Amino acid sequence: xxxxxxxxxxxxxxxxxxxxxxxxxxxxxxxxxxxxxxxxxxxxxxxxxxxxxxxxxxxxxxxxxxxxxxxxxxxxxxxxxxxxxx
Numbered sequence: 892x893x894x895x896x897x898x899x900x901x902x903x904x905x906x907x908x909x910x911x912x913x914x915x916x917x918x919x920x921x922x923x924x925x926x927x928x929x930x931x932x933x934x935x936x937x938x939x940x941x942x943x944x945x946x947x948x949x950x951x952x953x954x955x956x957x958x959x960x961x962x963x964x965x966x967x968x969x970x971x972x973x974x975x976x977x
Contacts, residue, residue, distance in 0.1 A: 895951075902947040906954075909940040 916933040923929060948954060 899947075899951055902943060902950070905943050906940065906947060909936055909943060912936050913940065 913933065913936050916929060916936065920926065920929055920933060944954060
C-alpha cells in the first residue's frame with residue numbers, strides 16, 4: 892500500500908470525530924427535539940463536516956461512491972487505500 896501523508900490521517904480523524912458528535916447529537920435530539928442550542932450545534936457540526944469532507948476529497952479523492960461524492964477525472968474510486976483500510 893502506498894505511503895500516505897500525515898494530513899490524510901489528520902483529516903480522516905477529524906471527520907471521524909465530527910461524525911461521532913453528529914451521531915450523538917442526533918440521538919439526543921431524538922428525545923429533546925425542542926432544544927434549540929442542540930439543533931444549532933448539530934447544524935454547525937454538519938457544516939464543519941462538509942467543509943472537512945470537501946478538503947479531504949480535494950486532496951485525497953472520494954470518501955464514498957454511488958453519488959455521495961464527486962469524482963475527479965480520471966475516475967479513480969478504485970485507487971487504494973480506501974478510508975476504512977487505514
